[in-house]
Amino acid sequence: xxxxxxxxxxxxxxxxxxxxxxxxxxxxxxxxxxxxxxxxxxxxxxxxxxxxxxxxxxxxxxxxxxxxxxxxxxxxxxxxxxxxxxxxxxxxxxxxxxxxxxxxxxxxxxxxxxxxxxxxxxxxxxxxxxxxxxxxxxxxxxxxxxxxxxxxxxxxxxxxxxxxxxxxxxxxxxxxxxxxxxxxxxxxxxxxxxxxxxxxxxxxxxxxxxxxxxxxxxxxxxxxxxxxxxxxxxxxxxxxxxxxxxxxxxxxxxxxxxxxxxxxxxxxxxxxxxxxxxxxxxxxxxxxxxxxxxxxxxxxxxxxxxxxxxxxxxxxxxxxxxxxxxxxxxxxxxxxxxxxxxxxxxxxxxxxxxxxxxxxxxxxxxxxxxxxxxxxxxxxxxxxxxxxxxxxxxxxxxxxxxxxxxxxxxxxxxxxxxxxxxxxxxxxxxxxxxxxxxxxxxxxxxxxxxxxxxxxxxxxxxxxxxxxxxxxxxxxxxxxxxxxxxxxxxxxxxxxxxxxxxxxxxxxxxxxxxxxxxxxxxxxxxxxxxxxxxxxxxxxxxxxxxxxxxxxxxxxxxxxxxxxxxxxxxxxxxxxxxxxxxxxxxxxxxxxxxxxxxxxxxxxxxxxxxxxxxxxxxxxxxxxxxxxxxxxxxxxxxxxxxxxxxxxxxxxxxxxxxxxxxxxxxxxxxxxxxxxxxxxxxxxxxxxxxxxxxxxxxxxxxxxxxxxxxxxxxxxxxxxxxxxxxxxxxxxxxxxxxxxxxxxxxxxxxx
Numbered sequence: 173x174x175x176x177x178x179x180x181x182x183x184x185x186x187x188x189x190x191x192x193x194x195x196x197x198x199x200x201x202x203x204x205x206x207x208x209x210x211x212x213x214x215x216x217x218x219x220x221x222x223x224x225x226x227x228x229x230x231x232x233x234x235x236x237x238x239x240x241x242x243x244x245x246x247x248x249x250x251x252x253x254x255x256x257x258x259x260x261x262x263x264x265x266x267x268x269x270x271x272x273x274x275x276x277x278x279x280x281x282x283x284x285x286x287x288x289x290x291x292x293x294x295x296x297x298x299x300x301x302x303x304x305x306x307x308x309x310x311x312x313x314x315x316x317x318x319x320x321x322x323x324x325x326x327x328x329x330x331x332x333x334x335x336x337x338x339x340x341x342x343x344x345x346x347x348x349x350x351x352x353x354x355x356x357x358x359x360x361x362x363x364x365x366x367x368x369x370x371x372x373x374x375x376x377x378x379x380x381x382x383x384x385x386x387x388x389x390x391x392x393x394x395x396x397x398x399x400x401x402x403x404x405x406x407x408x409x410x411x412x413x414x415x416x417x418x419x420x421x422x423x424x425x426x427x428x429x430x431x432x433x434x435x436x437x438x439x440x441x442x443x444x445x446x447x448x449x450x451x452x453x454x455x456x457x458x459x460x461x462x463x464x465x466x467x468x469x470x471x472x473x474x475x476x477x478x479x480x481x482x483x484x485x486x487x488x489x490x491x492x493x494x495x496x497x498x499x500x501x502x503x504x505x506x507x508x509x510x511x512x513x514x515x516x517x518x519x520x521x522x523x524x525x526x527x528x529x530x531x532x533x534x535x536x537x538x539x540x541x542x543x544x545x546x547x548x549x550x551x552x553x554x555x556x557x558x559x560x561x562x563x564x565x566x567x568x569x570x571x572x573x574x575x576x577x578x579x580x581x582x583x584x585x586x587x588x589x590x591x592x593x594x595x596x597x598x599x600x601x602x603x604x605x606x607x608x609x610x611x612x613x614x615x616x617x618x619x620x621x622x623x624x625x626x627x628x629x630x631x632x633x634x635x636x637x638x639x640x641x642x643x644x645x646x647x648x649x650x651x652x653x654x655x656x657x658x659x660x661x662x663x664x665x666x667x668x669x670x671x672x673x674x675x676x677x678x679x680x681x682x683x684x685x686x687x688x689x690x691x692x693x694x695x696x697x698x699x700x701x702x703x704x705x706x707x708x709x710x711x712x713x714x715x716x717x718x719x720x721x722x723x724x725x726x727x728x729x730x731x732x733x734x735x736x737x738x739x740x741x742x743x744x745x746x747x748x749x750x751x752x753x754x755x756x757x758x759x760x761x762x763x764x765x766x767x768x769x770x771x772x773x774x775x776x777x778x779x780x781x782x783x784x785x786x787x788x789x790x791x792x793x794x795x796x797x798x799x800x801x802x803x804x805x806x807x808x809x810x811x812x813x814x815x816x817x818x819x820x821x822x823x824x825x826x827x828x829x830x831x832x833x834x835x836x837x838x839x840x841x842x843x844x845x846x847x848x849x850x851x852x853x854x855x856x857x858x859x860x861x862x863x864x865x866x867x868x869x870x871x872x873x874x875x876x877x878x879x880x881x882x883x884x885x886x887x888x889x890x891x892x893x894x895x896x897x898x899x900x901x902x903x904x905x906x907x908x909x910x911x912x913x914x915x916x917x918x919x920x921x922x923x
Contacts, residue, residue, distance in 0.1 A: 202261030203248035206285070211248055211263070213282035215239045221274035224298035227321060228270040235270040235296070255291070262288035269295040269318070276302035284310045290337075291316040301325040301347055309334040318342040320370065324349060328374065333358035339365050344372035344395065351376050356383040364388050372397040372420070381407035389413065395420035397444070404428030405450075411436045422468070423447035430474070435460035444468040446492065451475070459484040468492040470516065475499065483508040494536065495519040518560070534558040538584070542566055551576050560584040562608070567591065575600040586610040586632070593617075599624045608632040610656070615639065623648040630654040634682070641665055642683075647674055656682040658705065664689045676700060684708050684729065692735075697721045707731040707754065715739050715755075720747065727752040731779065736760035747772055756781035756802065764789055773797075781805050781827070788812070793819050802827040804848070811835035828852070829872065837878060840865045850874040850897065858883055867892060874899040881905040896920050 218239070225235035238252035248263065249256035255265030263286050276299055277283065284307040292311065295318045304324045308317070309331025315338060325348035332341070333355065341363065343349060351371070356379050363369075366388040377400040387394070392415050401424040410416070411433040419437070422444045429452035430445065441463045450472040458467075459481035465488055475497040482491075483505025489512060498520040506512065510531055519539040524547060529535070533555050542564040550559070551573035559580060566588040574583070575597025583601075586608045593616035594609070604625050614636040622628075623645025629652060638660040646652070652675050665688070673693050680703040688709040695718040704722070707729045714737035715730065722728075726749050735758040741747070750772050755761060756779040763785045771791040772778075777800040780789070785806045792798065798820045809832040817823075817838060825846045833852040839861045840847050847865070850872045857880030858873075869892055879902040886896070887908045897920075 202256055203254075203263065204261060207263045208244075208248040210282040210285040211242060211251070211254070212244060215242050217277065217281060218273040218275035220272045221298065222272055224274045225270045225272045225296050228296050233270050233296075235272055238268055238271045239273070257288065260288075264288050264313075265291040267291070267293040268297065269293045271297060273297035274300065276300050277305055277307075279305040279307045281305070281307065283307075287312070289314055293318040294322055295320045295342070297322045299323050303327070304329055304332075304346075304349070306331040308332060311335060313337055315365075316340045319346055320344045321346065323347040326350070327352070328355055330355050330358060333362045336362050337365060338363050339390075340368040341366065342368070342370040343374055344370040344397075346374070349374045351379060353379050353383050360384065360387055366391055367415075368393040370395045371399060373399065375400055377402065382409065385409045387413060389415065391416055392439075393418040396424055397422040399424045401425050402427075405445075406431050406433070413437065415439055417463075418442040420444040421448070423471075426450060428452075430455055430458075430469075432457040434458060437461065439463055441487075442466040445472065447471040449473060453477075454479050454482070456481040458482065461485065463487060465489050465511075469496065471495045473497060477501070478503050478506075480505045482506065485509065486511070488512055490514045492516045493520065498522060513555070524566075529553055531555055533579075534560075536560045538562040538564070540564055544568070546571055548573065553577065554579070556580055557603075558582045558584075561588065563587045565589060569593070570595055570598075572597045574598060577601065578603070580604060582606040584608045585612065588612050590614060594619055594622070596621050598622065601625065602627065604628055606630045609636065611635040613637060617641065618643055618646075620645045622646065625649065626651070628652060629677075632656045633660065634658040636660050638662060642688075650675065651677055653677050653700070654680045656680070657686065658682045658684040660686050662686040662688055679703065681705070692716060694718045695721045697723070699724055702726045702749070705729045706733070709733050711735060713737075717741060723747065724749050726750060729754040730758070731755060732757040734758065734760065739764045741771055748774060750775055752777040754779040755783060758783055760784075763787075764791070776800065778802070788816060792816070795820065796822070798823055800825040803831070804828060805830045807832055809834065812838050817841055837862070837873060837876075840868075842866065844868055846870045848872045849876070852876055854878055856880070858886070860885070862886075869893060870895040872897040874901070876901055878902065879904070882908055884908040 220237045228235040241252040248254055249261060253267045253271065254263060256262060257264050266289060289311050290313050292314060299322050301323055303326035304319065306329045309329065314335050317335065317338060320342045324346045328343065328349055328351040351374050360383060367390050369391060372395050381401060381403040387410060391413050394416060395418065397420050404427055416437050417439050419440060423446065426448040428450065430450055432455040435457035440461050443464060446468045451474065453476035454474060456479040459479065464485050467488060470492040473496065477500035478498060480503045483503060486509065488509055491512065494516040499522065501523050502517065507529055512529060512532055514534040515532060516536040518536045522540045524542040530553065532553055534557055538560050545568035546566060548571065551571060556577050557579055559582065562584045567590060569592030570590065572595045575595065578600060580601050581603050582605060590612040592614065594614065596619040599619065599621035605627055606629065610632045615638065617640030618638065620643045623643060626649060628649050634656045639662065641664055642657065642662050644665065655678065673696055676698055677700050679700050681701065682705040684705045685708045688711060690711055691713040692711060692715055694716050698721060701722045702724055703726060705727065711733040712735065715735055717740045720741050725747055728750065729752065731754045739755060739761060751774055753772065753775060759782055761783040771794065773794050775795040775798055778798060779802040781802045782805040786808055788808065793815060796819060799822060801823060804827045811834055821841050822843050823841055824843055826840065826844065827848040829848045829850040831852055833854060835854065836856040837849065837854050837858055839859055842864050844865045845867055847868060854876040855878065858878065860883060863883060863885035871893060874897040882898065882903055
């Protein structure tokens, strides 16, 4: 639905129409006893549940329990949500939208004893997927009925067609409603005063499109999004509705071409045909819709060029043509659209040109096949907020003139072939919030002046050829939440890592796969940082125990550096949210010291490969959610402790190869998928219980001193096992014949 129409509708949905302001404590009771009693009985049907109306927050509306103000002995005309006729005192309006109601509405409810009701709004509550009662058809005077987003299910009752005075019916996004042809025809036949009909996400898969013929000539708004309609647009035959201002047929299974007869809908201001199976070209006759402000054709199979005549839609503010097969140039006639502020042409095959779209604030051109350099005309779009040219084939450098686009908040140039350096002129963009230059061929260093962009929250530069130091001026970016400089050639910081100490809003820092040569800094208390990736650099020294100050850390990866000493976590702190810890391939590390009972209670992945540790970390006793464990290439001697598989009962990946383990081959838990025990000193036979690990896909127990026969049951793993290596052991006997049946092994080695 177009934003321009959504806002008035939202205002209509949530307006509080109560006559209580007309009365004070000395006013006589206006509400009749029978109507007051009917409302109080209706109230008893429901319990109040906060989450029944939680979606109201999304629409910027406050939910609260209106019926709490309904008390016996008080005038019902003063109750929240109740509107009364100011002369007779009859209840004529009931607005309980966003009231946190939880329950069902039976056919014998006292609600249906309010004969004067003209407006009824029960939207945004939770009616527990009950059926819409036929009793709603008793309101002979009802002009407005809204049951949207209120969790009903079943068939739309035929009795709703008795509401001949209705001007607005909203059953949109109700739950799991369906509507058949006979009911649709009766609605069309009897509701001759309708101005608004909203049936979004009502299943109409059995409804014939011809059922919509002869809709009320007063209809101004028709929305049928996600209705599973079948057929072509001409069959809908709504092109004589001269008062229609809003039409939404998005994601409704429509096929065929966009008919030129749309030009008959002279009053149309909002048109959405998104997410259908429409093909062919945009008819030039759409340019006759002089009132059109919102056009959405995205997600179809439309092709050909954009008609030059679209430049005649002088009132249009938003155009969505993304995810089609359009080709050709963006017509210069669009520069006539002085009110156009957003145009989305992404996921097409356009050739680049911008014309003079002087009022455009958002331009989205991602996923086209644009080549060459960014046209200089882009710098003429002085009102631009968002530039998205990602996923194209642009090359060359960022124009220095980008620095003139002083209103820009987001620059997204990722996945192109850009080269050159970041122009220092970008420091003029005082409102810049997001910059993404990832996956290009940029080089050189980061300009120190980027530290002046104090509103920046996200900087993404991964997969480029940047070099030099990461400037300390980035420490000025106090609102920064996300940094990804991975897969470059940054050389260091000229000291310790600076901005990890004072940027307290950072949630993600990824500096992996660079050439950073630095010591780690001390970490100040930080509740925001969740992901810290520093792997594959040249960091040296010890990891300070103040890492425990990052109390909400989810991932810590410092693998493949030159760290030394013992990783020591503050024993008074539990990193309760830590799920991934990787310190592998730091050959001078000597182990991890921690609070052995509670340090990482939510750990899922632990990699300590090539760290010279000599025992199983005792903190694993608290890691009952562990799925991935790699302790390979260490010097761990003796047997695997008995508590290991008792605690870590959900383990799926275990790599203990290249250690000094002794004793019998352990029995993996039934959840195990990858089991790597090669290059140890294990002895004895393969235990029969081993075959309970029926999900194994990779098994390597080679280069040990195992003996005995290969169990028959190992051959039964053929449906899942793809790699099995039993080499360099002392097995004897024959290969079980079970290996010949239902075998999907890609690699098998016995010798």
